[in-house]
Amino acid sequence: MIGTLAFASLVRHRARTLLAILGVAVSSAMLLDMVMLSSGMRESFRGLLLSQGFQLRLSPKGTLPFDTEATIRDADSLVATLRARPGVQAVSPVLGGQLHFPLASGAVTAAALGIEPAVQGDYELVAGRNPSSANEIVANDALLRAVGRSVGDTVRAAAGYDAQLRALSGERLLHIVGRVRFIYLALDQRAAALPITTLRAMNGSELDGRASVAMVRLRAGVDVERERAALERLLPRVTVISTNEALKQVDERLSYFRQLAVILGAVSLVVGFLLVTTLVTVSVNERIGEIAVMRAIGVRRWRIVAQIVLEAAAIMLVAAPLGLALGLVTARYLNSILARFPGLPERIDFFLFQPSAAWTALGLLAACGVLAGVYPSWRGASLPIATTMRQEAVG
């Protein structure tokens, strides 16, 4: 019966209730987006870093992977040392560099990754195959478009290019054997991968025996942090970073995003709360006579409270699914805008939907709905019965 009365009170002013629901839905959408934003990039990075199963990354001492142009010297012996460890399943050395592709209209420059094709973890093959010999290369769509080539074609590439002299160095004819998508690179960034030995050879003695990063995949059951500490002790000339460490670094760099998300999320929650409190307070004020009569005929105080809180919670709970749907749509749209931010890996999402985000938003909204009903219900339940009825009778 309390449910009937709460429902009736909401439908008594349909337009007003509908507007409140829409208002709360918008604020719920914003809340969900902010909850998604606060954890989205972090979780997206985590997924990215763990996508190929490498838990540790070794980079030149004092640097983060690919944060500078510094390289690890004598990388081959380092890789051999790593591979000899019982807990290590695979090691993938990567050398970062550039390739220049001379065309009639000028040279196209692209990022180049020197890899060991059998253990690489930097790209996903879309078509063709991995390089299996020295002069084979795989490239992404952006590069293939820029050089006007496709899988099966050959292309001339050089490690160095002097734009003023239009002179190439470390030139080589490469056979394109695969079309790939690079995991850690931006979608529109031209890039290619080729055997690390080929990239080193094209760069001459400068990069001989060097690697930018070595990624390590551990065997199942091996304690990642313990292995990381052991490697740092064993290899003092490199920095060893685990996925968790990398995420901590990401967390520090993304703290602005999180703060922004928390503040905007809190604001949207407060807006929703105030909206519902106002609506329910107005509704209670309109029927104080009815409430006083209910109290006079023996309806207990807590039932009045329950009825009014139910009204507030109902608005929130009806608005929440609408808000969640709206939040997903807007998150998708905003994500598509932010994904165009230069230099971001294709797979990074700013707004990552996770069921936990939806549950968090829903829980906050439900709690907010209950709280929004507290003031008007307290007001309704504490009305002086005789005075209220007398005033209503006069009114």
Next chain:
Amino acid sequence: MSATLEVVDLVREYRMGDEVVQALKGVSFTVEQSEYVAIVGPSGCGKSTLLNLLGVIDRPTSGRVSIAGERVDSLSDARATEFRLRRIGFVFQRFYLMQALTARENVELPLAEAGQAGSERRDRALELLDYVGLRKRERHRPSQLSGGEQQRVAIARALANRPALLLADEPTGELDARTGAEMIALFERLNADGTTIVVVTHDEVLARAAKRVIHMRDGLIVGDERTR
């Protein structure tokens, strides 16, 4: 006959700014079981204040009110609510039915509050609607009922938990003469069936129907006559 209602030296003061207004200045009377009492007097004489105190929706400044042997003038809010629910039936001038509920649901409201099971309270509500002649209107909402019908539903609601005392505040105040006469007849029937009734009214016809009339003026009882 035992006293259903006992009022002793009841005083009710209101503070209005710096001024203290005495709405009741020491009222005493008793009402026996199955009595039908009308309280009459000019506007502002304290009738409604007295009714509020008898109905345990207000507290006296001093004095004592006992209903069915229980002191009710200083009950806690929770106890007063419980007492009103089980021992007092209210009929208001403006009916005050819940507009969202049907006639039957309005009658069921105090039954549900008293914890009666669904089928039991449905049967009781129908029995009461039958008693007031509205059995066929059980599914109608207040807006679909005439003033007289709404008041009859309100009476059925007031009787739901078999109260010791039925209190009515100007029950014919919003009704035309013909419907008012029907209501008076209903009150007489209720009383004949054993219900103790105290009615506050300006309506001389309704007052004449009561077995006893208490006259009030300026917060005091100035007359108490048995008409039958």
